[in-house]
Amino acid sequence: MDVNIIHNIEHEMPLGVPIATYFYLTGLSAGSFIISTFAYGFGMSQFKPLGKIGVVMATLLLAIAPMILLIDLEQPLRFWHLIFYFIREFLDNGKTWILG
């Protein structure tokens, strides 16, 4: 049977550029951290020049990446609701989360 949709409303929820950038930056941060561990953790001397850059990049990108998730919110200034209401809910129901 042929079925054709004449009219329908679909409210789309796009996973936009900010989310893709978030994954890209966290990946980059993890990569730089691995390169820095080559130099300082495993003692490979040929990675010494990259080691310092790796440490700085890993820390910087790890700080920037969550900011992009906040920008993706429609109301970025209300980000503190996440923490506040989580703590309030935990105080209310925390025992059941842990025990149950």
Place this chain on the structure above:
Amino acid sequence: MKKSTGKGKRYAMRIDLRRCIGCHTCSVACKAENRVPVSVFRSWVKIIEKGRYPNITRHFLPSLCNQCDHPPCVINCPVQATWKREDGIVIIDEHRCIGCKYCLASCPYNARYINPLIPIVQKCYFCHHRVYAGLEPACVEACPAGARVFGDLNNPEEEITKLLSKHPFQVLKHEMGTHPKVYYISADLDAMDPFAGRKEWT
């Protein structure tokens, strides 16, 4: 209807597709009542066409938030900005919503939208400001064919309870386990199937 306090109520809507004429009056009434901006809808009519010429039938499916008994949007909200009231209506606290769009992703009925003017999530809430005042929702009052009936399922005297006890009814996506409270009578199965007619899925 009397002025309602919401205690001991279980609001539901029944949409009779034998009566629906696909006139979009419900969409317009909802837009006017709730000041829904352009490009988004709280209540809309899905229209499909079945068959090949000359044997074509057209089917309608008026859609709105199904006010589920087990709402996935409420479970997924990270700031508890949406919850189910004791009369069964799922509402949103617009001052608490941060616009993370998790509820849009989890709603199986596509009922939620981001308001383009004030960036928060909104949806149909059975016009609870009108229900509180003892009126019916705007779409129910506006329907010229009387296809929509709104009422309290806990009251055996109301029209909706009598109708639902007499007629077989369908709900959208019952396999999701959301227990929706918008009941359809003699809806077309292909109109209820979100994948029917979508060429990218076949």
